[in-house]
Amino acid sequence: MSRARPKVLIIGGGFGGLFCARRLGKVDVDVTVLDRAACHVFQPLLYQCATGTLSIGQISRSLREELADYHNVQTLLGEAVRLDADARTLTARRPDDSQYTLDYDYLVIAAGMRQSYFGHEEYAAWAPGMKTLDDALSIRRRLFGAFEIAETLPPGPERDSWLTFAVTGAGPTGVELAGQIRELATRALANEFHAIEPEEARVLLFDGGDRVLKTFAPALAHQAGRTLEELGVEMHFGVHVTDVRRDGITVSPKGGGPDEEYATRTVLWTAGVEAVPFARHAAEMLDATTDRSGRITVNEDLSVPGHPDVFVVGDLAGREGLPGVAENAMQGGWHVAACIRRDLATRGRRKYRYRDLGSAAYISRGHALLQAGPVKLTGRLGWLGWGFIHIAFLTGVQNRVSTVATWMASIARANRTDRTFILGGSGHPEEPYTWESPVHQGNHAAKDDQKA
Template identity: 85%
Template sequence: MGNSRPKVVIVGGGFGGLFCARRLKNVDADVTLLDRAACHVFQPLLYQCATGTLSIGQISRSLRQELEHHHNVTTLLGEAVRLDPDARRVTARRPDETTFDLDYDYLVIAAGMRQSYFGKEEFATWAPGMKTLDDALSIRRRVFAAFEIAETLPPGPERDQWLTFVVTGGGPTGVELAGQIRELATRALANQFHSINPEDARVLLFDGGDRVLKSFAPALADRAQRTLEILGVEMHFGVHVTDVRRDGVTVSPKGGAPSEEYASRTVLWTAGVEAVPFARHVAEVLGAQTDRSGRISVDADLSVPGHSEVFVIGDLAGRDGLPGVAENAMQGGLHAAACIRRELSGAARKNYRYRDLGSAAYISRGNALLQAGPVKLAGLAGWLGWGFIHIAFLTGVRNRFSTVGTWLATITRANRSDRAFILGGSGHPEEPYTWESPVHQSYTARQQKSA
């Protein structure tokens, strides 16, 4: 390592990267945290941002602000794109497409996973996932604009398309989104339109399994399913969404029965995840094994076999029994930092031991699930436990108080305070909710010409 201080590079500012950087405070090393968004996002609450309950600022915090008192930690904006393991160097790309290099003695990869469309990336145009703040804002625009557009249409099939919402995937994110859209339609928006009745909105949930929330105990999953049915969510199991278009989806049963078409102008995708491109590149250059989703196989201490200086934590760590949840990322970040601290002090590393702190899922106001070891809660008790856990892990005291206040207001009133959305700027030129689409531009040109 020479005479200079050891260099630690952390790729990713999610739960794993942030907890690792925090734990390395005051260590005799120079730590660089590289993130493509320069902020930490509390992903478990993205759906509440998407459906108007919480604002962006309540579920995110600047990494620079979060780590301002960690004087040995530098935060940089950039996306890791290349790894040179021989030179121990990471190349990152700035938003303007230029690049810069970061040398390391230890590398912690906490880049997380992205939404998977199972090889059909064209689906992303019409079916956004739920992984980033941009995703949440895109979904907010689509959901609220759908009601607004329906208000301008006469009764009939076209209006029905806009009032039909499709959610793919029956995991926690899919269940939370489906429940929130129905609650939005039946509560917050119920009396705010004149031509349409928002309560008529249909929410269709499609999943390839036989029930929702397969990672939860069957009794809790059944409770969640009954709650969704009471809310009015229409659930279809044992099916795959095999095509997504501007005006609907194709759904194919797993048993080989004929496919069905469903007309919808709002499709939300939560069906799978895969490794980000940089993680796949890392596995290739390090000669590491991966699973079909791109998770990288790691040794017992979370380092890559044959490269003890490289740690992989969180969703990307491909080791039996490690779930893709926030708690695993947090614990993995703390463990990687502890290994580095011990090694710098001359002590031996310890193996990683994941401690299951439980799982939680929000269904609707006053209804949530909480599963932690022998403790299994549902309904109001589960909702209180869910709220306590999420508040505890939000970054920033201000965000915690603000979020609690917003939740209390939402409980007592039907109002959702963060429903603002902007038309345009989605990146998809054919998107029907933007003033920038070719259809609108052509219409505008004709109007100007006729004038």
């Protein structure tokens, strides 16, 4: 350890990184939080941003603003790309591809996970995940854009494909998305179109298991399934999505049998997660073991074996009994900060013990699940409990107040206040949701040549 004030470098401004930085605030250390977006995103509510209920500003907050009262904490925009564990330095990349180097005495890896396509990265062009604000805005563009495009088409298979929405994975995110799309179609958009009937939109939910929400108690999961059926969600279990393309998907039964084809122009992927590239690189540099998804094996205090100066928190921490949920990241970040403080006081570190505070999932207006120890709530009681939990963990008083106000308005009225979407480019040559695609530009160029 250097003789100057210890330097703590935190990679990631999610729940784990933010809670660690907060607890180290005003401690005799210098803390740097490195994040690709320089903001904290409340991921559990990304789907509400994607479906037009909440705005970006209501589910995110600038890290610089959030940590402004902690004068020993600075935030930097950048992506971690290279680690030198021997020199205790980290190289970060700026958005313009230039790089800079940071040194540390303690390193906290809280970079989180990304969507996994199980080796088929080509699916990402047509099936966005739900991990970032960019993902939420991409999904919003696809959802509302699909209804708008369908309005311009005559009745028939092409229009039907635009009004068919496929969701892969029946975990909390998949269930929440499926329920919200049906609620959007049957309430907010029901009376706004002339050529189409939004209520006729199909929502297909695919999962390899035998029920939704496998981490919840069977009785709660069964109730969730019934609610989804009442909403009109078509559920398909025991299957894998084995191909995703511009105009449809292929689904294969796990037990064998013929593949099934579904014509759809909107596919949303929530089926799996994997470590971000830097986490895999860090594991290699630290000579640490990882599981199949790239989670890094950690000691009982969340440090990496052989590297007491390096910690891993949140989804990336590979230890039995640690779930990939926000509560684990929060508690892990808090614990790592406590370990560093105890090191400074020359006291022994304590083991990390995760406390399960429960799980919650939103299905539709007036319907949610809440599971906390012996307490199991569904329906309106579960809905109220879900709301209180999410409001409690939102960052910033202003975000809490505006979110409550928006929810109250959405209860009273069917409309959604944040439905604006931008037809920007995604970088994919066949992206159908942009005016800037090469095909579109080529058509304009041809017309200009004809005029000349």
